[in-house]
Amino acid sequence: MSVGRVSVGRPTVGAMPTAPSVQPTSAVQPTFEAFDDAATPLSEVTFVVVDLETTGGSPDTCGITEIGAVRVRGGEILGELQTLVDPGTPVPAMIATLTGITTSMVRGAPTIAEVLPTFLEFARGAVLVAHNAPFDVGFLRAAAARSGHAWPAPPVVDTVALARRALTRDEVPNNKLATLAGFFRASTTPVHRALDDARATVDVLHGLLDRLGVLGVTTLEDLATASDPVPPARRQRRHLADGLPDAPGVYQFVDGGGEVLYVGTSTNIRTRVRSYFTAAETRRRMTEMVMLAERVVPVVCGTVLEARVRELRLIAEHRPRYNRRSRFPERQPWVRLTVEPFPRLSVVREVGGPGGPGGATHIGPFGSRATAQLAVEALHEAFALRRCTGRLPLVPSPRASACALAGMGRCGAPCTGAQGPDDYAVVASKVRAALLGDPEPVVAAHARRIAGLVTEERFEEAAAVRDRLEAFLRGAARAQRSRRLAAIPQLVAARRADTGGWEVVVVRHGRLCATATTPPRTDPRSTIEALVATAEQVEPPDLPAGRAHPEEIDLVLAWLEDEGVRLVDVGPGWACPVRGAEAYRVRGASPAVVAVAAGRAEDAAGTSTA
Incomplete structure (x- = not known):
């Protein structure tokens, strides 16, 4: 298949310039979409090698005086285009000396607005090639913007960049077009005229592709990264x-x-x-x-x-x-309120285990033990919960003595009997309510503390308090989110797929057990029934942990909360507390955190609700 040559007559002094013309051809021009297949062999790729002559170096202030282009595929020249262009300004004497193009030669020639549609049609569906491509493509893109033509953004190859990759300094002293043309014995000598320079660049391109082929550059995708x-x-x-x-x-x-x-x-x-x-x-x-x-x-x-x-x-x-x-998902820590006569907070590696069964309360998991410890400190800031790590007996030892925290009013001293099991249980129940439901007491205590520190301009300490509050809220919100999904024996949901069908998922106790995409324009119910029947069976977990990696639960929850998702089948419990930790999150932080970050002490002090 061949493409008819596109030519534009070169005007002489005193002659009327000829307009661009295209000879008829039966060839079907490929579209840019044809190159979406990244594995296209280079022998099948159509290149349009272009060169411009201009009045200067800036596309913002200078104009194009000549365009030359060669269309080539598989080593065969399919067509050529050449035309002078009236830049609308005189050609500087230095440029005229360099290129031989004078003001009189371009006076009356077609403007770039008239020439550009012909060039874009000539280059349609091809990979654009130029020597120092940013220069030529920059001028073409600027011309398209000024003349109101849409720039098609074709793939671009720069032979300068390819030469730097394929040739060594021992072979060529520089990467100028004349130097490379001489090295590859180009059939045309570049003389700063657009078509001659484009023809020389074609030979340079072929020489570079031969060199790069040894390095495994054989497809269009390879060429895109060949200069890396x-x-x-x-x-x-x-x-x-x-x-x-x-x-x-x-x-x-x-x-x-x-x-x-x-x-x-x-x-x-x-x-x-x-x-x-x-x-x-x-x-x-x-x-x-x-x-x-x-x-x-x-x-x-x-x-x-x-x-x-x-x-x-x-x-x-x-x-x-x-x-x-x-x-190591099993290493992600949780914060636990233990099950014992005088419960305490501890950082653990799993939801089950000692102190776990029988009503133990957990939040998390956290990204690190240090973050979990910050959450523990946030709870101790708000509640007078004991901080000793040993298990306390119901009847205290006669030799027991209170710690310094008891003297500061931060602990009821159950170790000495100063606080009995019933009174301590009231404190523990408030902690449990903050973990599982409304964290308002923790937020209020930290907001007051932050406000005071900001007023005293102790900003570093205020930031530390902020970090503790944020760590607690993140852990509590994550546990509440995980619990609602992990508690449900089966959840089936669907959303529209890009193909027109439905993406269907089956989730059991937080674990993705089956997924499929239904064909477009078909009833998805039969697929859903088959998916449910063949989905993986999952045993109930120890809440709030699910039967999946914590990050898997996060992924499933994010998908379920995406716009357009429809719940097909869901059991009881698909809800979060109205005033839970999740309600306090503002871009992952609490209102108190946001207020302190903005330096609004009065807002931080008054933050007690979502």
């Missing part, structure tokens, strides 16, 4: 992405011994994996990881939610050494 400063050893491992699906899911980098090194997720597995071999990946540990990997195992998923959940589960299962997130 990536070590050859890492770039050559891109073959690990060969054959991976262009689909959402999870990918696992595996070494020669079968060890899973890293687990990730993406909406396009192949594209994401290939990015690890480009300059886009700058993490040192990832560079080390890809050099150890021998293969990539994909897991295609039907929905993004499924992919993210599978990623979490695979990380928890394999504990890849190059994953830093969620490798």
